Amino acid sequence: MLGIETSCDETGVALLRWEQDAPGNGLLSHTLYSQIKLHAEYGGVVPELASRDHVRKLLPLVREALGQAGLAPADLGGVAYTAGPGLVGALLVGASAARAMAWALGVPAIGVHHMEGHLLAPLLEEDPPEPPFVALLVSGGHSMLVEVKGIGDYKILGDTLDDAAGEAFDKTAKLMGLPYPGGPALAKLAEQGRPGTFRFSRPMTDRPGLDFSFSGLKTQVLLAWQQSDQSEQTRADIARAFEEAIVDTMIIKCRRALQASGAKRLVIAGGVGANKRLRTELAAAGEKDGFKAYFPRLAFCTDNGAMIALAGAIRLAHGQHQDESVQVFPRWDLETLPPAV
Structure with missing residues (x-):
């Protein structure tokens, strides 16, 4: 083929x-x-x-x-x-x-x-997941949770209401002056950020449902950046807080989706699936909650x-x-x- x-x-x-x-x-x-x-x-x-x-x-x-x-x-x-x-x-x-x-x-x-x-x-890997499972599809245009009962048997549990996660990464990076493509640059910068210096909301986690909305988070970052000293360290601190907010939101939604579907397998795919913090923390959440997370290799996330x-x-x-x-x-x-x- x-x-x-x-x-x-x-x-x-x-x-x-x-x-x-x-x-x-x-x-x-x-x-x-x-x-x-x-x-x-x-x-x-x-x-x-x-x-x-x-x-x-x-x-x-x-x-x-x-x-x-x-x-x-x-x-x-x-x-x-x-x-x-x-x-x-x-x-x-x-x-x-x-x-x-x-x-x-x-x-x-x-x-x-x-x-x-x-x-x-993830089926391209040596340990492929078998349905049923829940899939988190996160890219520049999509943030979507899908219940997969079989190949072609899909039910969308949650979808993007405005900015997808990858789009939010790119736009946030751009407003802070990072080069294109902004998402990977912001994630790399976040590694230098100090924990707890800034904290942003975890959008739509204070109510039931599995839809995603990141446009308000982007606005919070813009205001924090405009009101800061705009130093390199501050840029890194804001990048870290933004990335933490995105990752925490997705983990909360994934846990809800797994609980609602009863599945014990979680597939993470799409360009944002290459994010190091997301991969690390979802794997840790799986060990704690008793589900297994499946990721494609980095070359097959994009x-x-x-x-x-x-x-x-x-x-x-x-x-x-x-x-x-x-x-x-x-x-x-x-x-x-x-x-x-």
């Missing part, structure tokens, strides 16, 4: 030989190109530039992935691509290329839901072709694939996916 990811600002390509009992061991190659330098000048992703760069980079990456795996195009049994959600232009680049390759080779094409790809990314190849291979193994039309879905409800049975 060839997997192609072009939903936003990263071009990812991977090859995977599907093995039911050990999917992670079936990964043959994966390549990734990030557009960070391209968009840094603008402080955020410019959709038209992202689409054009995918056009330039996609086929060279496909050739590179095939070369790494020692395979030829004729060896492919299917082509999986991200069909949504994402930037419509970027999605169309990957979908068009995947559909054309599949047609030329006479193999199936499988349109993959981007968030299902993230949700299944957007990548391997998770798309895996999701596509699972879908194809259950006889699911698309017709010859090129369709993408910039908005796509995870709960509308059919079960993989």
